[in-house]
Amino acid sequence: MNYNPVTPEIIEQLKKIFGEKAVLAQESEREPYSHDETACLSAMPAVVVRPSTTAQVSELMKFASANRIPVTPRGAGTGLTGGAVPVIGGILLSLEYFNKILEVDTDNLLVVTQPSVITGELQKAVEEKGLFYPPDPASLDSCHIGGNVAENAGGPRAFKYGVTREYLTGLEVVWPDGRISRIGGKTIKNVAGYDLLGLLCGSEGTLGVITEITLSLIPKPPHQVDLLIPFPSVAAAVETVTKIISARIMPATMELMEKKAIRASEAMLEKKAPFGEAGAHLLIQLDGADKAQLQSEYEKIGEIAMELGAEDVLVAEDKASSDRIWEIRRAISEALVHKSPVLKKDDVSVPRAKLPEFFATLAELEKKHGLEMISFGHVGDGNVHVNFLKNDVPQSQWDAKLPELMRDTYGAAVKMGGALTGEHGVGCVKKEFLGVGVDPAAMEIMKKLKTAIDPAGIMNPGKVFPDA
Ligand SMILES: Cc1cc2nc3c(=O)[nH]c(=O)nc-3n(C[C@H](O)[C@H](O)[C@H](O)COP(=O)(O)OP(=O)(O)OC[C@H]3O[C@@H](n4cnc5c(N)ncnc54)[C@H](O)[C@@H]3O)c2cc1C
Numbered sequence: 001m002n003y004n005p006v007t008p009e010i011i012e013q014l015k016k017i018f019g020e021k022a023v024l025a026q027e028s029e030r031e032p033y034s035h036d037e038t039a040c041l042s043a044m045p046a047v048v049v050r051p052s053t054t055a056q057v058s059e060l061m062k063f064a065s066a067n068r069i070p071v072t073p074r075g076a077g078t079g080l081t082g083g084a085v086p087v088i089g090g091i092l093l094s095l096e097y098f099n100k101i102l103e104v105d106t107d108n109l110l111v112v113t114q115p116s117v118i119t120g121e122l123q124k125a126v127e128e129k130g131l132f133y134p135p136d137p138a139s140l141d142s143c144h145i146g147g148n149v150a151e152n153a154g155g156p157r158a159f160k161y162g163v164t165r166e167y168l169t170g171l172e173v174v175w176p177d178g179r180i181s182r183i184g185g186k187t188i189k190n191v192a193g194y195d196l197l198g199l200l201c202g203s204e205g206t207l208g209v210i211t212e213i214t215l216s217l218i219p220k221p222p223h224q225v226d227l228l229i230p231f232p233s234v235a236a237a238v239e240t241v242t243k244i245i246s247a248r249i250m251p252a253t254m255e256l257m258e259k260k261a262i263r264a265s266e267a268m269l270e271k272k273a274p275f276g277e278a279g280a281h282l283l284i285q286l287d288g289a290d291k292a293q294l295q296s297e298y299e300k301i302g303e304i305a306m307e308l309g310a311e312d313v314l315v316a317e318d319k320a321s322s323d324r325i326w327e328i329r330r331a332i333s334e335a336l337v338h339k340s341p342v343l344k345k346d347d348v349s350v351p352r353a354k355l356p357e358f359f360a361t362l363a364e365l366e367k368k369h370g371l372e373m374i375s376f377g378h379v380g381d382g383n384v385h386v387n388f389l390k391n392d393v394p395q396s397q398w399d400a401k402l403p404e405l406m407r408d409t410y411g412a413a414v415k416m417g418g419a420l421t422g423e424h425g426v427g428c429v430k431k432e433f434l435g436v437g438v439d440p441a442a443m444e445i446m447k448k449l450k451t452a453i454d455p456a457g458i459m460n461p462g463k464v465f466p467d468a
Contacts, residue, residue, distance in 0.1 A: 001456075002068070003068055003070050003090060003458070003461075004067055004069055005046070005089075006046035006090060006091065010047075010069070011023065011025050011047055013063075014047060014049055017063065018056060018059075021050075022051060022052070022056075023047060023048070023049055023050075024047065025047050030044055030046075030092070031044070033045055033048050033074060033086070034086070035085060036085055037078050038079065038085065038345075038427070038429060039341075039343055039344065039345065041428070041429065042085065043086055043088075043089065044089065045086040045090065045091065045092030046089045046091070047091055047092070048091075048094055049093055049094070050094045050096055050097055051093070051097065052097040052098075054172060054180060054212070057093070057209050057211055058174050058178045059178070060091070060093060061176055061209065064090075064458050065176060065178060065456055068458065069091055070089065070460075071091045071092075071176075071209075071459060072086040072091070072092050072093065072460050073150070073205040073209050074092055074093065074094050074095065074205075075095060075116060076139075076142050076143045076147055078142050078147065079147065079424070079425070079427060080347075080424045080427075081421070081427025081429045082427040082428040082429050082463075083150070083204045083205060083425055083427040083460070084147075084205070085427075087462035088462050093209060095144070095210075095211075096116050097116070098114035098116045098211060099114060099116040100113070101121075102114065104126055104129055104131070105186070106131070109217045111125075111131075111133065111215050112170075112186075112213070113214075113215070114212060114213075115144055115147075115149070115211065116144045117144065117145050118141065118143070119135075119136075119144065119145050119153075120140040120141045123136075123140065126217055127220055130219060131219060132217060132219060132221065134157050134160075134162070134167070134218070134252075135148065135153060135155055135161070135164045135166075136155035136156060137154065137155040137423070138155060138156070138330070138333065145215075146210050146213065149200070149213055150201075150205050151424070151425045152164050152165050152201045152202030152423070154381070154383065156255055156285070156378055156380075157253050157285075158381050159250075159251070159253060159254055159380030160251065160253070161218075163423070165197075165198060165201045167215045167216050167217075168197050168201050168213070168214075168215060168216075169184050169188060169214050169215065169216050170182070170185040170186060170197070170212075170213070171183045171184060171197060171200060172210070172211045173200060173210055174209040175207075175208045175454075176208065176453065176456065180211075181196075183196045183197055183200070184197050184214065186214060204426065204427060204460065204463055206450060206459050206460045206463055206464055207450065207453050207454065207459060208459065221252075223287065223288060223290075223291050223294055225285070225294050226283070226285050226316040226321075226326065227282075227283070227284040227286070227301060227302075227314065227315055228274065228282075228313075228314040228325040229283075229301075229305045229310045229314070230274070230275035230280075230310065230311045231278055231279060231280045231282065231305075231309060232311070233309075234256065234258055234280040234355075234356065234359045235359075236279075236308050236309045236310070237282045237379070238256070238356050238379060239356075240282060240301075240304055240305050240308045240310070241380065243304045244284075245352075247300055249286075249301065251284045251301075252286065253283070253284065253378070253380065254282060254283075255282070255376070255377070255378060256280060256282060256283075256376060257280065257283065257329060257332065258374070258375055258376060259277075259279050259280065260374045261332050261335075261336075261375065264332060264335040264339045264374060265327075265328040265332050265335045267338070267339065268331055268334065268335035268338040269327070269331055269335070275311055282305070282379070283326065283329050284301060286298055298313075298315060301313070329376070333345070336374060336389065339389065340372075340389035340391045342389075342398070343387055343388060343389045344429075345385065345424075346386045346387065346406070346409070346424070346430075347383060347384065347385050347422050347424045348383075348384055348418060348420055348421065348422060349381070349383050349384070350413050350416045350417065350418035351416065351417045354382070354416040355379060355382060358384065358413065358416060358418075359384075362375060362409070365408050365412070369401045369404060369405040369408070370397070371388055371389065371390070371393060375387065378422075384422075386409055388402060388405060388406070406433060410430075410437060411436055414437045419437050420433055420437040428463050431462075431463065431465060431466050431468060432466045434464065434465065435466060446464075
């Protein structure tokens, strides 16, 4: 694709259309928009535009189409695959002024919101009315709900409650040519035509700009209990998960931390984890309306775990003790950066029953390629956060080995019936590997859909497809 540069004249035109405050052209103003949370990746936008209304977004897309300038939409910039990084330059479209919850509809159990509301704030707002929006990416204190829809974000609670797509009932979207559509709405059921909500959810800003979102809610479960269970090995922990599910117990979350992940958190927090010598920990959260039932469920889980070699079962029934047992898990992501500032945070998905085999394969790949890997994740749904750490390996070895290791890791996951990403998306960092998990016919159809919706290729170019 050939694009036109953003010239000083273009910037003047943008200022005239959107006003001085909405257009950032100085280098220091643009820099914060040049990266997301993906390690070692940045690219400067030529200009940042911050519209305040859907009509302005439409105007901007018409302008970009007419002038053939790439546009990269951005939420909070917490993405881990470079989706919001303007790798081809052009216009960075920040949705930061779209930051209001428009309606909490307690009769229909829905929330209507603009995209740049922080996910955790949206959760608090609906919880004040006794309602619950379950998807809980670990970044929920900073990521935006629009970014969650664009990535189809998941989180620990996905095992019981599902991912963002399960809650999405309506969108307002501005297409690349500037037309505006309202898709779906306040009904749970809507089969009029193809499922464009499903197509847009997880489209990583490559098909249109999301300007309004309607999400379904459920009543908030009033009680919860957290359990921390140390095991001698990952295999014993995963077997416990399978047995819990066979016993017809559905915890809200089931998180697995391997020993190396715990060690990294301990080092950063400068404190010992309870049972830090264990080979793996399970962190389980149960929730529900019936306290007695929760008690019988956690007792049953305790029995299953002890039979399979657990060293103990720590139970947290109040917020303070729950925060204590989650502290190590919450610190892992940052602790890995602390351990190795150069690293690649990744996520893959495998069928749950394959997890012991997958972890064994990761250990083999680590040896084969000579790069350290540390994994943890949402074991209930088979979504493993695999992290590749450079540590003090020479740069040339890292550059040569990392792509091979990534390809082998995705290949192993796909061979076991899994996917090369469970929730972080493809963005620009995994695009050359898309073919590992998507067959040629499906890839061709995806590309045709992209071209049909965005024939000029201006919508977040350089993402998702290997040749983008
Ligand atoms: C510490 C940490 C923990 C994380 N944990 C999780 C987790 O548990 N689960 C999970 O799923 N993810 C997780 N993530 C990844 C990230 O937070 C999610 O992908 C999140 O959904 C991104 O939201 P954002 O607002 O930051 O989007 P951005 O990073 O700004 O953008 C992400 C993508 O969405 C597009 N986009 C953003 N807004 C719009 C819009 N309005 N219209 C169209 N396209 C848009 C962008 O172009 C880009 O492609 C984590 C990240 C970090 C740093």
